[in-house]
Amino acid sequence: MAKNTSKSNPSDTALPLVIVNPKSAAGSTRNNWSGTAADIRAHFGPFSVAFTKSQGDAVDIAERAANAGRKFIIACGGDGTINEAANGILRSGKDVELGVLPSGTGGDFRRTLGLPLGHREAAAALRTGETRTIDVGKVTFRTFEDEETSRYFLNVSSFGLASSIIKRVKSAKVFDWLPVPSVRGRANFAFSTLQEVLDLEPLNIRVRMDEGEERTLQTINFCVANARYFGGGMMIAPEAKLTDGFLDIVNIGDIGTAKILINAHTLYRGTHHQLKEVHGTLATRVEVWSADPSVEIRLETDGELPGKLPAVYEVVPKALRVRVPSL
Numbered sequence: 521m522a523k524n525t526s527k528s529n530p531s532d533t534a535l536p537l538v539i540v541n542p543k544s545a546a547g548s549t550r551n552n553w554s555g556t557a558a559d560i561r562a563h564f565g566p567f568s569v570a571f572t573k574s575q576g577d578a579v580d581i582a583e584r585a586a587n588a589g590r591k592f593i594i595a596c597g598g599d600g601t602i603n604e605a606a607n608g609i610l611r612s613g614k615d616v617e618l619g620v621l622p623s624g625t626g627g628d629f630r631r632t633l634g635l636p637l638g639h640r641e642a643a644a645a646l647r648t649g650e651t652r653t654i655d656v657g658k659v660t661f662r663t664f665e666d667e668e669t670s671r672y673f674l675n676v677s678s679f680g681l682a683s684s685i686i687k688r689v690k691s692a693k694v695f696d697w698l699p700v701p702s703v704r705g706r707a708n709f710a711f712s713t714l715q716e717v718l719d720l721e722p723l724n725i726r727v728r729m730d731e732g733e734e735r736t737l738q739t740i741n742f743c744v745a746n747a748r749y750f751g752g753g754m755m756i757a758p759e760a761k762l763t764d765g766f767l768d769i770v771n772i773g774d775i776g777t778a779k780i781l782i783n784a785h786t787l788y789r790g791t792h793h794q795l796k797e798v799h800g801t802l803a804t805r806v807e808v809w810s811a812d813p814s815v816e817i818r819l820e821t822d823g824e825l826p827g828k829l830p831a832v833y834e835v836v837p838k839a840l841r842v843r844v845p846s847l
Contacts, residue, residue, distance in 0.1 A: 541597030582608025
């Protein structure tokens, strides 16, 4: 029998700690937990578990566990849960390894890691995997209460169309009647995307990269990528590497609605860089702010909406140990 599968046991730090977001995948993580626990138990034996209750819980749980001496923390949920667990580990400053048991509708970080989607297969990959030390991104920005704060990200932080879509998705209820959570999530995302694209207006921003000169850009979507995917499978930065010490910057410039709809498939194939409106480069530090201070520009970080510009992005090389499938 697994030990402590209903609550975490901070004193038994030798066991892996699984941080579970029961609300991920529209609640199916909670509904399927007994089967998931059995899959974890089959490969790891006894383990500890902690369930999140609200946004931000995984940060605090992971930080406390790391400070208490826990050596292996597994995030079970979507990209937001994984992001929070990573932030907790990084805030602790402790040498803790992160594992990912994907259980959300997006699954972008697991795509970059090459983890399988099924819990049984993912648990097996974690058990037999190897440890890789990866870079993370760090963004310093303004909260909606206009306070400065910082947050780490593993995938992508962006502003423009993506943040507008995420904001709409989080309030979308159009397809809540669909019985399958994954189908419901994709339908809401597609509907929200269409609505935002039809009302599309480019943003005017000011940008400075590394030691370069400040310049003005027009953008539909500006992405700072540590990993390759965002938005539930869009390969926004096909050349991004988790260990190269750089952030991949992708700017989608002023592009018309019709052209976006016609070329939407290129985002999933990673061929959108062939469009003349798309420009990419590498940087270690990026400063961005609205060209018009009266225009609020919200940013998203690993699928969450924590605040707004101005923002400073920095790469933190070799910052986090992550369990990945063996090659």
